[in-house]
Amino acid sequence: MIQLSPLDLALAALLVCLSAALTHALRLATAGRLLISAGRAFVQLLVVGLLLKLLFEQAGIAWVMAFALVMLAIAGYEIHARQHRAFAGGWGYGIGTVAMFLSSFTVTFLALAVIVNPDPWYTPQYAIPLLGMLLGNTMTGIAIALDRLTQSAHDKRGIIEARLSLGQSWRDAISDIRADSMRAGMIPTINAMAAAGVVSLPGMMTGQILAGTPPLEAVKYQIMILFMIAAGTIFGTIGAIWAASRRLFDPRERLRLDRLSIPQERS
Amino acid sequence: MTDATQVNPPLLRLAGVRLDGLEPVDLALAPGELVFITGPSGAGKTRLLRAVADLDPHEGDIWLEGNHCDTFVPCDWRRRVGWLPTESHWWARSAADHFAGVPDDAALRNLNLEPVLMKRPVEQLSTGERQRLALLRLMANVPRVMLLDEPTASLDNGAASRVESLIRTYVKESQGAALWVSHDAGQTGRLASRHFRMHQGRLEAGDHP
Numbered sequence: 001m002i003q004l005s006p007l008d009l010a011l012a013a014l015l016v017c018l019s020a021a022l023t024h025a026l027r028l029a030t031a032g033r034l035l036i037s038a039g040r041a042f043v044q045l046l047v048v049g050l051l052l053k054l055l056f057e058q059a060g061i062a063w064v065m066a067f068a069l070v071m072l073a074i075a076g077y078e079i080h081a082r083q084h085r086a087f088a089g090g091w092g093y094g095i096g097t098v099a100m101f102l103s104s105f106t107v108t109f110l111a112l113a114v115i116v117n118p119d120p121w122y123t124p125q126y127a128i129p130l131l132g133m134l135l136g137n138t139m140t141g142i143a144i145a146l147d148r149l150t151q152s153a154h155d156k157r158g159i160i161e162a163r164l165s166l167g168q169s170w171r172d173a174i175s176d177i178r179a180d181s182m183r184a185g186m187i188p189t190i191n192a193m194a195a196a197g198v199v200s201l202p203g204m205m206t207g208q209i210l211a212g213t214p215p216l217e218a219v220k221y222q223i224m225i226l227f228m229i230a231a232g233t234i235f236g237t238i239g240a241i242w243a244a245s246r247r248l249f250d251p252r253e254r255l256r257l258d259r260l261s262i263p264q265e266r267s
Numbered sequence: 268m269t270d271a272t273q274v275n276p277p278l279l280r281l282a283g284v285r286l287d288g289l290e291p292v293d294l295a296l297a298p299g300e301l302v303f304i305t306g307p308s309g310a311g312k313t314r315l316l317r318a319v320a321d322l323d324p325h326e327g328d329i330w331l332e333g334n335h336c337d338t339f340v341p342c343d344w345r346r347r348v349g350w351l352p353t354e355s356h357w358w359a360r361s362a363a364d365h366f367a368g369v370p371d372d373a374a375l376r377n378l379n380l381e382p383v384l385m386k387r388p389v390e391q392l393s394t395g396e397r398q399r400l401a402l403l404r405l406m407a408n409v410p411r412v413m414l415l416d417e418p419t420a421s422l423d424n425g426a427a428s429r430v431e432s433l434i435r436t437y438v439k440e441s442q443g444a445a446l447w448v449s450h451d452a453g454q455t456g457r458l459a460s461r462h463f464r465m466h467q468g469r470l471e472a473g474d475h476p
Contacts, residue, residue: 162356165320167346167408176358253341254322 001211013038055124064122068131072101075139082143085150085260087247092261095243096142103236104134107228115224133204133225134232137189141233142240145185149241150260152177153248160255170249178245185237189230196226276333278444279319279348279412284327286314289468291327296412298442301435303455305448305473306465312448313353315465316414319446320350331411349410353417355401357389362400370403377433378403379426394421399430406437413438413445419454431458 016038024031055063076097086092108131112118118126153160156177163173196202197219204225208218250256277295284292289311296302304312318325321336321344329336336344363369363385372382378399384392385400392400398421405413413434419427435458438445449455455462455475462473 156358158352158354158356159358161322162352163358164342165322165345165350165352166404167342167349169342250324252321252324252337254324256324 013042052124052128055128059124061120061122064124064127067124067128068105071128071132071135072097072104075100075135079139079143079146083147083150085154085263086146087150087244087259088261091247091259095240095247096139096146099142099236099240099243100135100138102239103232104131104138107232107235108134111224111228129204130225130228134228137192137229138232138236141185141189141237144188145181145237145241146244148184149177149181149244150248152181153255154257154260157255157257164253164255170246170253170255173255174245174248178241181245182237182241185241186234189233193226193230196222202226276330278332278442279446280330281319282328282330284315284318284325284329286311286318286323286325289314290470292470294463294470296444296446298444299439300444300460301438301447301458302444303447303449303459303462303473303475304465304470305450305452305455305462310465311468312465313416315470316350316416316446316448319412320345320348320414322350346408347410348412348414349405349408350414351402351405351416351418353420355397357397360388361386362389362392362397362404365400365404366407368407370407374403378429395423395426398422399426402430402433409441411441411443413443413447415445415447417448417450419449419451427454 016034020031020034020038023034051067055067076093079096079100080086080093083092087095108127109121111130112121112127116126116130121127153174160173160177164170192202202222202225205218205222208221209215247259248255248257278298278300279294279296281292281294284294292315294302304315306312314323317323319329321329321341331339331344331347339347357365359365366385369385375382375385380396380399384396389397398418402418415434418434419430422430431454434445434447437443447458452475455473459473459475462475463470464473465471
């Protein structure tokens with residue numbers, strides 16, 4: 001494999017600086033954010049690279065689990081931060097995180113223990129990248145779906161309460177919104193599968209090919225990953241929407257928008 | 268939980284129903300009564316109706332025919348104690364899609380509504396047409412008590428008087444009752460069995476009848 005030198009990275013960074021200069025010249029007011037994000041990516045990836053190096057040398061199950069839980073906690077925070085009207089209190093963080101845990105961890109475990117079968121099953125070279133890809137995609141799906149659910153419940157309060165006051169159960173009163181939110185969370189994943197290989201070469205496959213893996217081997221891994229991501233995202237989205245829509249109503253089946261937080265400015 | 272204090276329980280009884288900023292409300296509706304509530308906007312009339320429909324959390328107790336609200340499954344309670352909001356809401360394409368059984372043509376014509384309206388997209392109907400259809404939609408549940416929030420607000424005089432007489436007849440024949448929020452003094456004078464005014468967070472006896 002061809003190694004990259006610091007000079008190579010500096011050249012790539014120069015391109016980012018050029019694009020920042022361009023956005024500044026066009027007065028898009030994004031140059032600062034662009035540079036900060038680029039800086040974050042640089043530092044975060046460097047840190048994670050060092051941590052993975054340590055982890056691969058240790059390889060104990062406790063370390064792998066600890067690393068996985070930190071990833072989960074950060075992804076859960078990210079879901080919470082992407083909500084315009086998140087649930088107030090622990091629910092805002094809890095629903096997305098628990099749904100992500102149940103779906104991503106289960107699917108990853110299945111993939112490791114049954115399909116890939118490394119020895120031991122938690123071998124970090126396999127477990128951490130697989131879990132990372134699962135978490136990243138499930139996170140996006142759940143965040144989109146939850147945001148759609150709470151925003152729609154807020155916007156369509158009149159309809160939901162009209163249905164309740166005509167004697168519908170909470171499930172019927174929110175059924176359309178619930179289905180719509182679940183679909184919104186799943187569609188990016190479904191579209192990604194449809195476009196895979198035609199419009200885009202998925203990142204993992206690209207990486208393996210760059211590292212010298214025969215293309216067909218890389219493709220097999222990529223297919224497995226795509227299917228795992230699809231299953232994980234769909235399970236996670238359904239679980240999160242199921243729990244969140246229940247939480248929108250109290251035991252007397254009243255719509256409780258007061259359980260949502262005051263919206264933050266979208267950034 | 269039943270209401271043991273009454274031998275012949277009223278149709279609907281509120282005891283100490285409390286909402287933020289309102290004093291506790293005690294009120295009993297007898298069968299056949301049309302009880303009117305008037306008062307300035309923001310006085311809490313709509314919030315009181317919402318609490319009685321059990322759509323908002325509230326303190327205090329509400330009984331229907333001697334049975335406590337909490338003993339009903341929520342959707343059963345709301346079918347029996349039906350709330351008609353000022354602005355009607357629709358979620359399916361046509362008005363007919365919102366009815367389990369389409370109301371017969373006579374019932375529609377009785378409210379000056381052409382039966383063909385039922386099939387049209389809801390957004391093509393006027394506010395007044397939607398308001399009358401929403402009343403028929405509510406009455407299809409055969410509620411024991413109707414909570415009416417300005418049911419004639421966007422109707423002309425002819426349609427309003429047809430709505431008034433429909434509600435009056437229904438309440439009389441079913442021996443039900445209605446709690447009716449109105450801004451129309453004439454209407455209150457014409458119809459009210461009893462009249463209350465919401466004033467500074469308190470329900471006070473009104474001028475009518």
